[in-house]
Amino acid sequence: MNKKFIAAQIALCNSLLVFTCPIHANDVTPITHKRQETMMSVVDENFSQDLSDLEYIKTDENVHYFENNIYSVKVNEKEDQTYSATIYVKSISPFLAKLGFPAYSLGSIEFDETVFDTQAPVIEVEDEIVTELAQEIDFDEIISVTDNVDTKLSYTIDTEVDYSKEGSYPCIISCTDTAGNETKKEITIKVKDEAFYQRIADAALAQLGVYQDCTMLVTNSLKAVGINFHGAPYAYSTLGEWTDNPVPGDICIYQGHVALYIGNGQAVHGGWLGNQTVISTVACTNPFIGYIHVNH
Template sequence: MQSVFTKELHKKYANVKFKKKTKNVSVYESKNYKVKVKDLDIDTVGKQTVSIEGKNKNTNEKHSAEVSVKVEDTTAPVITCEDTITVEQNEAFDINRYVSLNEEGTVTLTENVDTTNTGTVTTSIKAKDKAGNVSEKNITVNVEKNFYQRIADAALAQIGVYQDCTMLVTNSLAAVGINFHGAPAAYLSLGPLTNNPVPGDICVYQGHVALYIGNGQAVHGGWYGNQTTIYSVECNQPFIGYVHVNR
């Protein structure tokens, strides 16, 4: 606005700074000069006709004019997003789920996130508003093994440990923050039965429980003198079903 004041009023008004706004009047001041701008809506982009009145605070000399001004949006959108995002392996990744903007705009990534492999990806969010203003934010995306695979991996990590079958499953579930221990049948309460098991599902039998790891195999505790070992899902215990644990 200072350039408008200089051109339309006098060059002496070049140093005034925005002071306040009351209703439809914006006030700009310096030590010696004051300008009032009427009917300027800075939130509306486009051409507007406004009235400006300048005053010398020492002499009360005044200058006024009615001018056409063009309001432009030159402010980049503000990106709100965590610095680090954690997702599971093979999860469909959509950055829009994690980002919000303070205005309408589009969000893209400078480098796409491939979740087929675990690891860490460093990328940047680029946000662009309707006026073409762009802002960026660097983020880190951690791709971790999925919930059920972490249970299966925890079971495999116990191969050779001397313990009974329930402790094997309890220790495996602890890897994903589930604290539960009980008789074999009690593990039926942790989720629905499924006919399409995935690694990390619980195999429940009459009087026995194990952890499915895929390809028809499970980790069993309490075998061969209470050892933990890999063996077929089909064993000498009557099978009840696979439990897909609730997350």
């Protein structure tokens, strides 16, 4: 026989072999890797056989095929978003098919769409929460957690707030749904001393009648909020910021004099009437420079 003819026949057969056994059209995965993993996890947990090395093979319309060296699993996706999974022994199924019998299944399970939950919970809370000294936050009142599947979710809070001390404290809120999807939200908790300035004003009022100069009046008033400072009148301006909108507790700075503002245009002055501490108007014989709002 002509060798060229034989070679041509072999080449044709090889071409036909490649053509008749193409790569499966579904080799480009038609379901996501997450759904593959979830399906394999479900069947591995619910069948008694060892399916830990199960691999995804293909999808044919609404049927997904998985297998390992011993078993094959067929997952049928139904219109009502439920699923049924059936397990077969690979070595038996072809034998039964040759005899005209249907494949023998070792068992079946059913599950629903909730196992494919990939959406993390939503945590709703303000980015910054402000509270007063000694006023602990009720997080249940300010945090809302929702999920597309789970109706009851708990959250954890990672923070160390010292409610006895002013400051800004970081806080991380975490929530994980039953599918393992986790959400974390970082917020800031601010503890403020809302009565800080009023305590300065009250301390000044508590000194009425005391014989002292103006600087000692202010120094003793500031001690009520933990500020230890004493100096010349203008030196108190270094303790805060100048303001045109004074509140009780602000410092009044003059040329050669200092006082404590208590509101309504009045101030507590030291060093008057023989060094007494008295209430009078902000205006006095010394030229007024401005108000200092103390930092804290």
